[in-house]
Amino acid sequence: MEGFRALPxxxxxxxxxxxxxxVARHGRHAVREALRxxxxxxxxxxxxxxxxxxxxxxxxxxxxxxxxxxxxxxxRPMLNLTGTVLHTNLGRAILADxxxxxxxxxxxxxxxxxFDLESGGRGQRDDHLRGLLIELTGAEDATIVNNNAAAVLxxxxxxxxxxxxxxxxxxxxxxxxxxxxxxxMPDIMAxxxxxxxxIGTTNRTHPRDYEDAITAATGVILKVHTSNYRIEGFTAxxxxxxxxxxxxxxxxxxMNDLGAGSLVDLSHYGLxxxxxxxxxxxxxxxxxxxxxxxxxxxxxxGFIVGxxxxxxxxxxxxxxxxxxxxxxxxxxxxxxxKLYRDPDRLAERLPVLRMLARPAGEIAAQAxxxxxxxxxxxxxLGFAAAPCTCESxxxxxxxxxxxxxxxxxxxxxxxxxxxxxxxxxxxxxxQPVIGHIRDGALILDLRCLQDDAxxxxxxxxx
Numbered sequence: 001m002e003g004f005r006a007l008p009x010x011x012x013x014x015x016x017x018x019x020x021x022x023v024a025r026h027g028r029h030a031v032r033e034a035l036r037x038x039x040x041x042x043x044x045x046x047x048x049x050x051x052x053x054x055x056x057x058x059x060x061x062x063x064x065x066x067x068x069x070x071x072x073x074x075x076r077p078m079l080n081l082t083g084t085v086l087h088t089n090l091g092r093a094i095l096a097d098x099x100x101x102x103x104x105x106x107x108x109x110x111x112x113x114x115f116d117l118e119s120g121g122r123g124q125r126d127d128h129l130r131g132l133l134i135e136l137t138g139a140e141d142a143t144i145v146n147n148n149a150a151a152v153l154x155x156x157x158x159x160x161x162x163x164x165x166x167x168x169x170x171x172x173x174x175x176x177x178x179x180x181x182x183x184x185m186p187d188i189m190a191x192x193x194x195x196x197x198x199i200g201t202t203n204r205t206h207p208r209d210y211e212d213a214i215t216a217a218t219g220v221i222l223k224v225h226t227s228n229y230r231i232e233g234f235t236a237x238x239x240x241x242x243x244x245x246x247x248x249x250x251x252x253x254x255m256n257d258l259g260a261g262s263l264v265d266l267s268h269y270g271l272x273x274x275x276x277x278x279x280x281x282x283x284x285x286x287x288x289x290x291x292x293x294x295x296x297x298x299x300x301x302g303f304i305v306g307x308x309x310x311x312x313x314x315x316x317x318x319x320x321x322x323x324x325x326x327x328x329x330x331x332x333x334x335x336x337x338k339l340y341r342d343p344d345r346l347a348e349r350l351p352v353l354r355m356l357a358r359p360a361g362e363i364a365a366q367a368x369x370x371x372x373x374x375x376x377x378x379x380x381l382g383f384a385a386a387p388c389t390c391e392s393x394x395x396x397x398x399x400x401x402x403x404x405x406x407x408x409x410x411x412x413x414x415x416x417x418x419x420x421x422x423x424x425x426x427x428x429x430x431q432p433v434i435g436h437i438r439d440g441a442l443i444l445d446l447r448c449l450q451d452d453a454x455x456x457x458x459x460x461x462x
Contacts, residue, residue: 003046003050003052003053003055004052006051006052006055006056007039007043007046007052007059008059010035010039013035014028014031014032014035019031022060022067025067026071030067030070031063034063034066034067035059035063038059038062038063039059042055042056042059076430076431077431078090078431078432078433079431079432079434079449079454079458080434080448081433081434081435081446081448081449081455082434082435082445083392083393083406083408083436083443083445083447084392084395085352085355085356085393085394085395085447085448086294086295086352086395086396087395087396088395088396092293092300092395092396093293093296093297093298093299093351094351094352095297095298095299095332095336096335096349096350096351097349098335098336098349099298099299099333099335100332101335102331102335103299103328103329103331105331106327106328106330106332111327113125113128113327113330125324125325125327125330126142126143126144126315128330128331128334129142129144129330129333129337130142130143132337134305135341136263136277136278136337136340137263137277137278137288138278138282139281139288139306140306141306141312142303142304142305142306142311143303143304143311143314143315144292144303144304144324144325144330144333145301145304145320145323145325146300146301146324146325147291147293147300147301148257148259148261148289148290148291148302149183149188149302150302151257151289151290151303151304152185152188152192152289152302153188153319153323154192154304154314154317154320155255155287155289155304155314156169156189156192156193156194156220156222156255157192157193157194157317157319158310158317159194159219159253159255160192160193160195161192161193161194166194166219167194167217167218168195168196168197168215168218168219169189169194169197169219169220169222170199170210170214170218170221171185171189171196171197171198171199171221171222171223171224172198172200172209172224172238173199173200173201173202173205174200174201174202174204174226175222175223175224175226175237176198177224177226185224189222194220195217197213197218199212199213204236204237205237205238206236206238207238207242207243210238210243211246214246214252218250218252219252219253220252220253220254220255221247221252221253221254221255222255222257223240223243223254223255223256223257223285224257224259225258225259225260239283240256240280240283240285241283241284243284244283244284244285245284247284247286248284253287253310254284254285254286255285255286255287255288255289256280256283256285256287256288256289257289257290258277259290259291260274260290260291260294260295260394261288261290261291261294261303262274262275262276262277262295262296263277263278263295263296263340264276264340264343266295266356269347269356270357270404271356271394274295277303277305281305281306286306287304287305287306287307287310287311288304288305288306289302289303289304290302290303291303291396292333292336294396295352295394296336296352297336297350297351297352297353298333298336298337299328299332299333299336301329301333302323336350355447356394356404358447360404360405360407363406363407363408363447364387364389364407366407366446366449367387367388367407367408367409367446368387369452370409370446370455371385371387371409373456374409374455374456374459377456377459377460377462378422378459378462381425381462382413382414383412383418383422384411385410385411386409386410386412387407387409387410388407388408388409388410388443389406389408390406390407390408390438390445391403391404391405392405392406392445392447404447406445406447407445407446408443408444408445408446408447409443409446410441410442410443411435411443411444412440412442416440419437419440419441419442423435423442425462429458429459429461429462430458430461431458432458433455433458433459
């Protein structure tokens with residue numbers, strides 16, 4: 001009984017100094033529930049022979065830790081040192097400062113989202129982005145949905161998925177891709193209502209394969225950019241301009257799904273060229289679909305640009321309302337797209353391009369600068385840090401076999417499980433640090449590290 005008397009009652013704790021401070025931070029209900037749970041555990045511990053006074057002394061600290069853990073968001077900011085710039089699991093593109101400010105303004109204020117300030121009547125939310133997309137791509141018209149999967153879905157549904165009269169969609173067998181999250185092109189076509197017609201073979205498709213497959217039932221020819229894999233060797237595919245001529249001669253729309261969809265020539269930044277949206281439009285595609293949160297560097301969105309009559313038909317599709325964007329992403333996208341009007345400063349202002357364009361020498365100097373500091377933090381824990389070279393990649397399916405020379409830190413320790421143990425420790429930090437394990441070490445690729453202090457401060461919590 002003496003041990004139990006050392007524990008405070010619920011009211012005693014809540015009305016005391018420790019309890020009052022926690023109540024002010026977390027609310028009375030949350031503190032009371034955490035307190036009751038801990039008191040139950042401590043009573044069991046006392047019955048098992050532990051000292052009540054020692055347990056009571058720990059109580060404020062334990063409850064504070066419980067409440068902090070409960071309040072902590074699972075969406076914690078982290079340091080992406082994986083070497084993958086556009087990491088799908090880590091949220092893909094980091095937004096430009098201009099886009100962040102625009103999103104905050106949109107969150108905090110009413111906006112003229114669907115209100116025409118000139119006429120005082122109802123407006124269209126896509127109008128905030130339509131003009132910019134037309135300007136940057138050379139297309140006749142544009143519309144916007146939730147992501148590129150949604151763009152493909154609604155475009156196919158509009159062109160070929162019309163109830164009992166649904167039509168055929170021609171696509172090369174070599175372009176029936178599957179990307180992350182179990183997104184498979186045949187499945188999305190089926191959900192869109194289109195009848196899939198596979199043509200050619202996995203590695204070779206010729207113009208005659210399309211010409212022979214076109215019938216009165218054909219609703220669309222679909223070209224898919226195989227952005228997340230590449231077939232090499234004995235291969236053949238029909239170039240977009242040739243496919244556009246075949247489609248035009250047959251009176252069938254050509255839809256080109258670019259996936260990542262760059263608005264600029266990446267070779268200007270030392271990367272291999274990817275087809276740009278404006279090139280796809282100029283090559284004759286009637287519709288082009290692409291993402292907003294990959295190479296474009298904005299928030300999640302799917303863009304459809306192309307012929308005005310087809311865009312208008314898509315906007316009349318009932319799915320459009322279900323797939324539309326909210327004001328926050330529209331504001332951030334508008335700010336992001338406006339950065340492309342100043343291509344000379346784009347790499348400075350758009351984080352995705354800035355990270356991709358970082359010279360390897362600059363990153364190597366950062367690794368050499370940080371290595372002794374990180375080593376000093378890790379040595380007492382039984383680990384060591386040294387600079388190393390490594391290879392980065394774009395991620396999110398863009399240029400899947402291409403890597404970018406980079407540099408980082410090679411973290412090692414004793415025992416075969418040292419990299420896994422250290423990786424788990426870094427994941428458990430208040431600001432998690434995520435790297436990748438290679439050749440018996442945990443590698444922290446520094447390409448995406450914008451500030452030295454961000455890493456040293458995070459690891460100091462170890």
